[in-house]
Amino acid sequence: MKSNSYINNIKLVKLKRTKLVFGFLSVFLLLGLFISPSAAKTDWQISPSNPTVGDTLKIKGTASPGEELGAQVSFVKELSVTDGRYQYSLDKIKIPKGKNARFTVTTEEVKNLNIHLKKLFWIERSSDASPEGIAVISKRHIPPFTYKVLIDGDAAPSVDSVNLKVEASQTLKANSKGKFEFNYHTSGMPAGKYTIYIGDSKKTIELKPGNKK
Structure with a gap:
């Protein structure tokens, strides 16, 4: 008959082998998670690196094959107030063709906000401010044209300037090789x-004034 110590040694060896097998399985599973396509990190670059007004911004990057990424571009402008009103105009804003395209304007320390878009005729949108003095207008599915944009409204009492934030967003999709690109004329x-967001990645660029002819 085999001694108890011999039997215990066999059990101990089996237990060590079992732990070793589970250890290897755990390592392989972790490696699988790290190299899984769904865990691929979004990486992108923008050129030119020092753009001026009139340049075409080119964004190229990589993500998981077929992945859809939220893309957003925004800028903030401080507007002076004259006779209780603020106003800002943009002569040629191009709304690109894209999935889930959205145009959003936010103003602070105001009574209201008005947006006028013109292609063949004027399209107007208005919004009263919240009790905190914030007014927001957001529009989806704007036809992809070049528009003249006029933003105006009444400022809050005793305010010399208001902050204006303009955002344009849409969805980009990586191809079967995980590559995506987007061009925008400035x-x-x-x-x-x-400020440019693509996925969870953020970059800031400064668009310099173009050369006046």
């Missing part, structure tokens, strides 16, 4: 700092 965009 001829109608004002000079200044722009």
Whole structure:
């Protein structure tokens, strides 16, 4: 008859082997998670690196094959108030063709907000401000044309300037190789700092004034 110590040694060896097998399985599972296509990190670059008004911004990047990414470009502008009103105009804003395209304008320290878009005729949208003095207008599915945009409204009492934030967003989709790209012409965009989000990645660029002829 085999001794108890011999039997215990066999059990101990089996237990160690079992733990070793589970250890290897755990490592392989972790490696699988890290190299899984669904866990691929979004990476993108924008060129030119020092753009001026009139340049075409080119965004190219990689993500998981077929992945849909939210893309957003925004800028903030401080507007002076004259006789209780604020106003800002953009002569040539291009709304690109894309999935889930949205145009959003937010103003602070105001009574109301009006947006006028013109292609063949004027399209107007208005919004009263919240009790905190914030007014927002957001529009989806705007036809992809180049528009003249006029933004105006009444400022809150005793305010010398108001903050204006303009956002344009849409959905980008990576191809079967995980690559995506997007081009945007800046001829109608004002000079200044722009924040660009693609997926969960953020970059800031400064669009410099173009050369006046």
